[in-house]
Amino acid sequence: MTVSANFNAAASSILAGSKASNDMIAAAPADQQPFLRAQEQMQREAKLVELISTSMKAIEKMQSSIIGNMR
Numbered sequence: 001m002t003v004s005a006n007f008n009a010a011a012s013s014i015l016a017g018s019k020a021s022n023d024m025i026a027a028a029p030a031d032q033q034p035f036l037r038a039q040e041q042m043q044r045e046a047k048l049v050e051l052i053s054t055s056m057k058a059i060e061k062m063q064s065s066i067i068g069n070m071r
Contacts, residue, residue, distance in 0.1 A: 007055060014047045 017040060025036045 007051070010051055011048060014044055014051065017044060 021040055025033055025040065028036055
């Protein structure tokens with residue numbers, strides 16, 4: 001599997017959320033559901049930003065190693 005395929009799979013998983021979270025929101029009172037959905041979306045976006053940040057750090061580290069090996 002390529003790096004981009006792994007990244008896309010992880011991002012899709014994060015954005016889809018978990019069945020447990022979706023079930024919990026569905027079981028909540030109707031007036032609380034929009035707030036819970038918004039909170040869940042914020043958490044998913046934070047996880048996605050963390051994934052991007054971690055991936056970029058790993059790529060930068062690999063690039064530095066490659067350049068270091070070339071010297």
